[in-house]
Amino acid sequence: MPQTVGFAVIGVGLVGPTHARFITQAEGAELKVICDLREDRGKPLAEKYGAEWLTDYRAVMQRPDVQVVNICLPTALHLEVATAAAEAGKHVIVEKPIELNIDRALKLIATCRQNGVKLATIFNRRFVFGTRRAHAAVHNGELGKLVVADMFFKSWRTQEYYDESGWRGTWSKEGGAALINQGVHGVDLMTWIAGPIKRVQGYAKHLRHNIEADDTTIAVCEYESGALGVIECTTSVYPRQPDRIELNGEKGTIVIEDYKITQWEVDGVTQGEPAAAELAIPGADRGTSVGHFLQIQDMVRAIQERRDPVIKGEDALPSLAVIQAIYEAERTGKPVDVRQVVLA
Ligand SMILES: NC(=O)c1ccc[n+]([C@@H]2O[C@H](COP(=O)([O-])OP(=O)(O)OC[C@H]3O[C@@H](n4cnc5c(N)ncnc54)[C@H](O)[C@@H]3O)[C@@H](O)[C@H]2O)c1
Structure with missing residues (x-):
């Protein structure tokens, strides 16, 4: 034993x-x-x-x-x-x-x-059925070559959420705010499912909260595969909207909302469902x-x-590099090559 x-x-x-x-x-x-x-x-x-x-x-x-x-x-x-x-x-x-x-x-x-x-x-969030199934559909070719891959994470946090912690919303203790805290889940899913992101361009502002870093971030991304997409992450939208991922490939479309597949239109392939044993996992x-x-x-x-x-640990690097690149794009007002962030 x-x-x-x-x-x-x-x-x-x-x-x-x-x-x-x-x-x-x-x-x-x-x-x-x-x-x-x-x-x-x-x-x-x-x-x-x-x-x-x-x-x-x-x-x-x-x-x-x-x-x-x-x-x-x-x-x-x-x-x-x-x-x-x-x-x-x-x-x-x-x-x-x-x-x-x-x-x-x-x-x-x-x-x-x-x-x-x-x-x-x-x-x-990689372990729920919806995200695992989407990952499989992209990686085993069911969805065909990706054309567009988007994430929309529009959520709401109160000012107290930032104030009471003593660290959230600050560059020195959080390294950012909405994108690095809430958004990192989605950016990880996008890089895991849709592949590495090559270049980003975007904005990371605080529009609603009294914090140093971002509560409203929107970026345009070019994937290594050639696909294009957007990353949206906010803690400034009330009421919170479902976390949404949209994948459009040559063979169809998959939409995930709050980690459940809400649209599955993939040529000749059914979505399937989680096995009973999976539903019994704590x-x-x-x-x-x-x-x-x-x-x-x-x-x-x-x-x-x-x-x-x-x-x-190494698996945390692709999403963190994209996040850092988006913050750099906000600072410089220019597109940022994600690889430059890693090599810098
Ligand atoms: N995976 C998820 O779904 C998820 C959800 C929330 C937070 N997080 C992550 O988890 C981490 C913690 O976030 P949180 O929201 O739980 O933070 P929090 O501020 O709610 O809790 C942190 C705790 O650490 C304690 N603490 C601080 N300094 C300490 C020290 N030196 N020694 C011992 N205890 C100390 C504080 O008293 C506090 O109770 C962050 O990196 C955050 O991004 C992940």
């Missing part, structure tokens, strides 16, 4: 509790530590799951019963805490976006590789959070099977 893998969740604000819950449901995983500076968040959650509450993340790294740390902290802390984890020989699951920019992301990835620990980046009833469960379960298996996780 493989040994149980001990987990610690560091940061239990908005998303950390989801990690804690799914660790307790994953086979072969055991939640050992909840770490948060705030007692009102950390202590009750630790008590709920019979884990220990710690405030200092350095103390987590001393724990011999912890093999994996889930970093659910404000984005600018990811590198520092992942470095401490890697140097202590702990595997890392880090929330999206992996870090503020490509430079810091590369350091984080290299530190994990150099220390021989596994690194998974959360992209939970979190499947809660839409995209099924991905959190599957990525945590996958880390346990990756350790047991001595392989990389299904989404590695």
Whole structure:
């Protein structure tokens, strides 16, 4: 029997509790530590799951019963805490976006590789049926050569959402705002499904919130394949609209709204449906959070099977480079070659 893998969740604000819950449901995983500076968040959650509450993340790294740390902290802390984890020989699951920019992301990835620990980046929205089916349709040729690939993520956040956090909406602690926080999910899906993006041109403004970075971003993209598309991401549109992805290929059209396929018109191919076993996976009833469960379960298996996780640190780079390029396009008012961002 493989040994149980001990987990610690560091940061239990908005998303950390989801990690804690799914660790307790994953086979072969055991939640050992909840770490948060705030007692009102950390202590009750630790008590709920019979884990220990710690405030200092350095103390987590001393724990011999912890093999994996889930970093659910404000984005600018990811590198520092992942470095401490890697140097202590702990595997890392880090929330999206992996870090503020490509430079810091590369350091984080290299530190994990150099220390021989596994690194998974959360992209939970790749695991729902709608996005997986669309990915398959593009990659197995069912949709034919892509002509247009668009994402429209128009959502709403209050001013309090930014103000109470102390980090959201700032360049120094978030690396941007709407596009890097909410939009990174969609940009990851676009680069994963439709392929690498070569060049972008666009705007990243704050039109409604009192924040430093963007709440309204619109860019035009040229894919390496030659396809064209737009990336729209806002936290300034009320009421929130469904997250929408549109894929137009030579053989048809797929539209996904809130991760469900709402239009499937593909020549001679049916959409199919998820198998019953997939619907029984913890979190499947809660839409995209099924991905959190599957990525945590996958880390346990990756350790047991001595392989990389299904989404590695490196897989966070294509979307982050596109995001950085769009911010650069706003700053310069010019089209930006995405590869230049990575090479800079
Ligand atoms: N995958 C998703 O669906 C999803 C959803 C929300 C957030 N996120 C990502 O998760 C990360 C966290 O976001 P959030 O919205 O949960 O943030 P948050 O501000 O709600 O929570 C962060 C928590 O970290 C704690 N913290 C801060 N500094 C600490 C330190 N030095 N030591 C211990 N605890 C500390 C805070 O007290 C807070 O409780 C971000 O990178 C964000 O982009 C992902």
